[in-house]
Amino acid sequence: MVAGPGAAYICDECLQLCNEIISDPTPFSTKALELASRPPVVIAAPQSFDTDRSNLTTSNEPLRSVTLKLEQKQQGMTLILHQLQYYQERFELHYMWIRPPFSSGFAFVPRIIFFLKDNTGTQWTGDRGGILIARPDLASGPNNAVYQGSARFRPLPSPEAHILTIRAADPLGQFESPAPQPWNFEIQLL
Known part of the structure; x- marks a missing residue:
């Protein structure tokens, strides 16, 4: 599993499929449509909390x-x-x-x-x-x-x-x- 933001994790199979889609020159390839049709799976995982938020440069505004x-x-x-x-x-x-x-x-x-x-x-x-x-x-x-x-x-x-x-x-x-x-x-x- 590859860790993403929050509690998001991507399995090796999906990561390989994403790499194939990125390499495919067709914008709406069969593999892209197949991946888009998969239902999302959410796995709750503990998050580490960073107490120093002074380095954040992005804003919601x-x-x-x-x-x-x-x-x-x-x-x-x-x-x-x-x-x-x-x-x-x-x-x-x-x-x-x-x-x-x-x-x-x-x-x-x-x-x-x-x-x-x-x-x-x-x-x-x-x-x-x-x-x-x-x-x-x-x-x-x-x-x-x-x-x-x-x-x-x-x-x-x-x-x-x-x-x-x-x-x-x-x-x-x-x-x-x-x-x-x-x-x-x-x-x-x-």
Whole structure:
């Protein structure tokens, strides 16, 4: 087992699969979709507490937020990108996903996979810790469900980056017939 943050541990088999996915040039390979469909396993483990927190440089408050208001619809689903938040060493993309509701007892945590690229050629892949929260209060009826989430990326775009191209896909949609095309957005960075 490889120790991660908090009580997260990754087994050798999953670590090997992740390395194969990273080496695969295809953004939505069969192995990536298989890994994304696995239910998470959480193992509680004791944590060591560091009493000296003066060295922490990250904050929960963003240094800068940019409102986006971008929306695209396809095959009965809507993806809304509503904010970019910049932190000291990372940036986050906040979004809402409107789609038919997942069935009760659904064991998979719904996610969207992202591929980002700026005009300097820098690329970011994956969801990097994105979490979706169901928001039934925002749904307009029983045929819709709203999921609110964010995706985290490192490092920050360089100061020379002026355009950010975002591709997003529902990994479960790849099993539908026909499979939906990825959403495509372009953002001007100021």
